[in-house]
Amino acid sequence: MKQQMPINIIGAGLAGLSAAKTCAEAGIRVRLISFQPSERAQSNLAEGGINAALNVMGEDDSTENHFRDTMKGGCDLADPNMVRNLTQDAPDIVMEMDRLGVPFHRENGHMVQRNFGGQKKKRTAYAKSSTGKVLTTALIDAVRKYEVQGLVERYPHHRFEKLILRNEAAAGVLVCDRYSGKETVMAGRVLMACGGMNGLFAGATTGTTANTGSAAGVLFEQGVEFANLEFLQYHPTTVSITGKRLLVSEAARGEGGRLFYYETDTPGHPEDTGVKRYFLEEKYGERGNLMPRDVISREMAMLGRQVYLDLTVLDEKTWKVKLSDLRDEIIHYLGIDPACEPVPVSPGIHYFMGGILVDEHHRTNISGLCAAGECACAYHGANRLGGNSLLGAIYGGRQAARTMIREIAEDMSAGAAYENTLCVDPESFQDGAADPADTASSFRTLTEEETLIQEKMSQILMEGMMPLRDGKLITHALTELEKLKARAGEHEKRTDEPGGFSDECRAKLLLAEATLRCALERRESRGAHTRLDFPQTDENMRKTTVVRYEKGEIRISFREISRL
Numbered sequence: 001m002k003q004q005m006p007i008n009i010i011g012a013g014l015a016g017l018s019a020a021k022t023c024a025e026a027g028i029r030v031r032l033i034s035f036q037p038s039e040r041a042q043s044n045l046a047e048g049g050i051n052a053a054l055n056v057m058g059e060d061d062s063t064e065n066h067f068r069d070t071m072k073g074g075c076d077l078a079d080p081n082m083v084r085n086l087t088q089d090a091p092d093i094v095m096e097m098d099r100l101g102v103p104f105h106r107e108n109g110h111m112v113q114r115n116f117g118g119q120k121k122k123r124t125a126y127a128k129s130s131t132g133k134v135l136t137t138a139l140i141d142a143v144r145k146y147e148v149q150g151l152v153e154r155y156p157h158h159r160f161e162k163l164i165l166r167n168e169a170a171a172g173v174l175v176c177d178r179y180s181g182k183e184t185v186m187a188g189r190v191l192m193a194c195g196g197m198n199g200l201f202a203g204a205t206t207g208t209t210a211n212t213g214s215a216a217g218v219l220f221e222q223g224v225e226f227a228n229l230e231f232l233q234y235h236p237t238t239v240s241i242t243g244k245r246l247l248v249s250e251a252a253r254g255e256g257g258r259l260f261y262y263e264t265d266t267p268g269h270p271e272d273t274g275v276k277r278y279f280l281e282e283k284y285g286e287r288g289n290l291m292p293r294d295v296i297s298r299e300m301a302m303l304g305r306q307v308y309l310d311l312t313v314l315d316e317k318t319w320k321v322k323l324s325d326l327r328d329e330i331i332h333y334l335g336i337d338p339a340c341e342p343v344p345v346s347p348g349i350h351y352f353m354g355g356i357l358v359d360e361h362h363r364t365n366i367s368g369l370c371a372a373g374e375c376a377c378a379y380h381g382a383n384r385l386g387g388n389s390l391l392g393a394i395y396g397g398r399q400a401a402r403t404m405i406r407e408i409a410e411d412m413s414a415g416a417a418y419e420n421t422l423c424v425d426p427e428s429f430q431d432g433a434a435d436p437a438d439t440a441s442s443f444r445t446l447t448e449e450e451t452l453i454q455e456k457m458s459q460i461l462m463e464g465m466m467p468l469r470d471g472k473l474i475t476h477a478l479t480e481l482e483k484l485k486a487r488a489g490e491h492e493k494r495t496d497e498p499g500g501f502s503d504e505c506r507a508k509l510l511l512a513e514a515t516l517r518c519a520l521e522r523r524e525s526r527g528a529h530t531r532l533d534f535p536q537t538d539e540n541m542r543k544t545t546v547v548r549y550e551k552g553e554i555r556i557s558f559r560e561i562s563r564l
Helices: 014-025 063-073 080-099 131-148 214-221 279-284 293-303 316-321 324-334 388-413 448-464 471-494 503-521
Strands: 007-010 030-033 152-155 158-166 169-177 183-187 190-192 232-241 244-247 258-262 307-310 343-352 355-357 369-371 543-550 553-560
Touching: 007 014, 007 169, 007 388, 014 030, 014 131, 014 388, 063 080, 080 388, 131 152, 131 388, 158 183, 158 214, 169 190, 190 388, 214 355, 214 503, 214 543, 232 293, 232 324, 244 343, 258 279, 258 293, 279 293, 293 343, 316 324, 369 388, 448 471, 448 503, 471 503, 503 543, 503 553
Parallel strands: 007 030, 007 190, 030 152, 190 369
Antiparallel strands: 158 169, 169 183, 232 244, 232 343, 258 307, 307 343, 543 553
């Protein structure tokens, strides 16, 4: 009997869980494939909240206001049709999460929303500063019953290695069990929900170090179109800890935290005797601390001095009821009690607005391949508003799943359903997706030299992709990257390892080059992309940067944005 082949969902964070739940509710079987279990996904680290115009704060909020704030925050670079759909569905998504048991903050039995950057209304629903964790927990629980029913089959600790293509369409994935080392081809449609490309900027991001960026790099090398890679969101309030940046949630400023610098901050001079300059309030007024993240990070970069977050003005009830977990984190990692003394902060890479290019149905340029969550370029334009990432992940996963459900129904009605042969070894893959030789992969433990190459790659990227950048810096970074690629080539010739040089290292170098070339080609300043040599916003460049690897070359073009 012929029946539907399960959909392969790569990633088990909010986007992947949302997609799995949506498919299972429709009776569609899925495999939930992830490097780590859902409990350790990047989504758990999101702190501040999720946006939706619920209008519970007496401020006459609306989905139209949410739409306008999102478009303005993204500097009108996002597809307005996609943003309108997102913001219109936001209240339903938050209320669904509420019904699933998410403990959103309430007072007198009513949900309370807080201020967040770039938004004029209190629109962010939250659970202390652990909103991502409780949302993920709720969706994990919601998906469990479908696992029991056999509609969702989990494959944790599995690494995505390659997209299997047949007739230029996605026909499956090659994955590797990182415990046993066994490689398996899983046939069927593919939905990527693999998160941001933190591994390209190792040590400089707030994201989990498990998000290496290798999956994105492999997809790019296989011809999947990417977009807007130049737009990296620097969160203004982060601190350095071992191996990454610790996020000090925007919720702290939403509750009244203020950024300042000491006017007498000079070498050898005690800072706490200086005059505090609340520079954002001086320039932007009372809502200066809640300007969009790109604005604040840019202002901090231009200052060129240490900035502090003053949370000593918050009352004990706010600390106890709303921000207790944030306070505990800061005390644990910095040895500073933020209720008693200011916290030194600086911008750190927090979110990737760019990624896999998708349309409003979350389809890519490869038939049978969709993408959702942070790995996809969808709703955020040139700068993401805080609180829209959790929303975009849940909504995007739902929309991508609905697209695949429709396509499966169309195929089955046309008699094109697959045989129910699910998982096979690469050597015995008989589904016609690829020649067995084409499924071979060189993913393995990196050599010491490859590790050093990747560390150097991250340094080069950081030098070219700082909050304030210019053509000379980017060009110099590209030159240094070419030298690094030559070094990698020499290493490949010398190594005796099977496959010569790891796919992971090669793919990430390629994606790093694409990122720098996108930044070089956008000759304007817009949102998170500030070019000191092109300081003005050019309305002729209000287009999507599209980058593709084709015939051994990185090709960049600019695509018109849809109109309402």
